Amino acid sequence: MMNFAKKLIKDLGVDTRLLGMIGALLLVWLLFQYVTDNPQIEGTPPWWNIYAKLIDGNFLSPRNLFNLSVQTASVAVMATGMVFVIVTRHIDLSVGSMLGLIGMIMGTLQLHILPQYLGLGHPAIWVITVAAGLGVGIAIGAFQGWLVGYLTIPAFIVTLGGYLIWRGAAWWVTSGQTVSPLDPVFKLLGGGAEGTLGANLSWLLGVVASLAALLMLYTSRRNKAAHGFTVKPVWAELALGGIVMLLIMGFAALMVAYPIPERAAIRIAEARGMEIPAEGISLAHGIAIPVVIVLAVAIVMTFIAKRTRFGRYIYATGGNPDAAELSGINTRWLTVKIFALMGALTAIASVIASARLGAVGNDLGTLDELRVIAAAVIGGTALSGGIGTIYGAIIGALIMQSLQSGMAMVGVDAPLQSIVVGAVLVEAVLIDIASRNHAIRPATILFHLIMAALLITFFVSWTWGLLVTVLALAVTYFWRIIWPRSALVLAILAIVQIAIGLLFQNGGA
Numbered sequence: 001m002m003n004f005a006k007k008l009i010k011d012l013g014v015d016t017r018l019l020g021m022i023g024a025l026l027l028v029w030l031l032f033q034y035v036t037d038n039p040q041i042e043g044t045p046p047w048w049n050i051y052a053k054l055i056d057g058n059f060l061s062p063r064n065l066f067n068l069s070v071q072t073a074s075v076a077v078m079a080t081g082m083v084f085v086i087v088t089r090h091i092d093l094s095v096g097s098m099l100g101l102i103g104m105i106m107g108t109l110q111l112h113i114l115p116q117y118l119g120l121g122h123p124a125i126w127v128i129t130v131a132a133g134l135g136v137g138i139a140i141g142a143f144q145g146w147l148v149g150y151l152t153i154p155a156f157i158v159t160l161g162g163y164l165i166w167r168g169a170a171w172w173v174t175s176g177q178t179v180s181p182l183d184p185v186f187k188l189l190g191g192g193a194e195g196t197l198g199a200n201l202s203w204l205l206g207v208v209a210s211l212a213a214l215l216m217l218y219t220s221r222r223n224k225a226a227h228g229f230t231v232k233p234v235w236a237e238l239a240l241g242g243i244v245m246l247l248i249m250g251f252a253a254l255m256v257a258y259p260i261p262e263r264a265a266i267r268i269a270e271a272r273g274m275e276i277p278a279e280g281i282s283l284a285h286g287i288a289i290p291v292v293i294v295l296a297v298a299i300v301m302t303f304i305a306k307r308t309r310f311g312r313y314i315y316a317t318g319g320n321p322d323a324a325e326l327s328g329i330n331t332r333w334l335t336v337k338i339f340a341l342m343g344a345l346t347a348i349a350s351v352i353a354s355a356r357l358g359a360v361g362n363d364l365g366t367l368d369e370l371r372v373i374a375a376a377v378i379g380g381t382a383l384s385g386g387i388g389t390i391y392g393a394i395i396g397a398l399i400m401q402s403l404q405s406g407m408a409m410v411g412v413d414a415p416l417q418s419i420v421v422g423a424v425l426v427e428a429v430l431i432d433i434a435s436r437n438h439a440i441r442p443a444t445i446l447f448h449l450i451m452a453a454l455l456i457t458f459f460v461s462w463t464w465g466l467l468v469t470v471l472a473l474a475v476t477y478f479w480r481i482i483w484p485r486s487a488l489v490l491a492i493l494a495i496v497q498i499a500i501g502l503l504f505q506n507g508g509a
Contacts (some may be wrong), residue, residue, distance in 0.1 A: 141343020
């Protein structure tokens with residue numbers, strides 16, 4: 001069975017890292033789909049309750065998936081740029097503060113400055129606002145890149161300073177006041193009931209995206225065959241194309257299945273000059289505009305990474321900076337361009353975030369830098385440089401937002417949410433390192449066994465935790481995992497578990 005699975009993955013030519021990330025995402029979704037349903041119904045078999053919960057859960061409903069896609073958009077856009085930054089062995093801690101500053105500037109521009117010259121509600125306001133935001137983002141990013149590339153100040157220090165400076169500058173723009181309301185057309189870029197494509201355009205986008213994906217697969221196969229490279233079997237190409245089409249059209253169908261509330265639908269229909277029947281009108285949300293922006297950014301960034309000299313220079317520099325410089329790559333100018341690109345993507349993310357909220361406050365973008373870095377790392381970007389993918393960063397952002405959204409739905413406190421997200425980040429980095437470094441795999445296995453025993457001890461019962469520790473001891477002995485040092489560690493853990501059990505028993509008595 002394992003050999004068949006390996007052969008199938010090899011024939012399909014699918015990246016195992018991608019499969020692992022998709023598997024983790026599906027696991028998170030199914031878990032929250034299970035726990036967001038009604039309690040178990042008495043008198044029914046356990047397996048039927050599991051099936052009913054997975055079918056009737058709320059997490060994978062069209063409404064929640066629509067909200068999830070919109071909430072992920074701003075972090076996903078920045079995460080694609082953070083891939084290039086981390087691949088070249090840098091870091092950018094300033095993106096959250098930069099997002100807040102750009103949002104404040106755009107909000108002030110469209111609310112207080114442009115209406116004085118163009119008039120309130122002028123159709124060019126949102127265009128000028130977005131262009132100004134992009135200009136500010138590129139300028140800030142290029143400046144930080146110049147400090148890193150030409151003055152050789154470590155990126156950590158430069159962007160840490162930017163984290164403080166741009167957050168303070170954002171407050172200074174409006175003296176701490178919230179900017180609202182924003183331009184109505186500008187707010188469409190943030191999603192909501194009106195900021196969507198609707199049913200017809202969503203189906204059209206799904207069809208076009210599916211055909212484009214099939215064309216890319218065909219073109220890739222033809223180019224490989226023309227140059228004498230090994231190509232996948234025809235059935236594998238057809239299966240992969242079918243899976244991609246199913247995912248695209250399935251997403252479009254889910255978004256179309258989310259109806260707009262009746263009052264909002266009537267308001268939208270009246271604004272568009274549509275005739276409203278006596279029995280009312282029904283409109284679908286469809287794919288949100290922020291999702292379309294993320295899709296466009298992903299396509300452009302993937303093209304840059306794989307099809308341009310700039311992208312090849314990025315990965316070459318990340319793999320070996322000294323060799324890249326000796327081969328003629330201007331790594332200093334490359335650094336400036338990478339940070340300028342990061343600034344432009346941060347500006348796009350600021351447009352989405354501020355438009356979605358309909359206002360710009362001082363807390364806009366707070367801690368977004370950590371979410372963006374976590375999304376890139378969870379998506380497989382190596383902190384050592386040279387490795388990272390655009391699709392991985394987007395999936396990482398989706399995993400992060402799924403965890404936060406799911407925990408909020410089940411009523412998990414905010415502090416515990418932070419603990420879980422932090423643990424997931426460390427786990428992702430550990431798995432990534434262990435997959436490339438065989439020497440630490442035994443220690444990684446031992447670490448996971450210990451953590452499993454501790455979690456069960458504190459959240460289930462100390463007796464079950466002790467049982468897991470005993471099983472871990474047997475596993476480490478059978479496979480000789482860091483034996484006998486692992487036996488000593490697990491023995492100490494067992495003593496701690498027994499002490500915890502006795503302590504709670506005495507306290508209960």
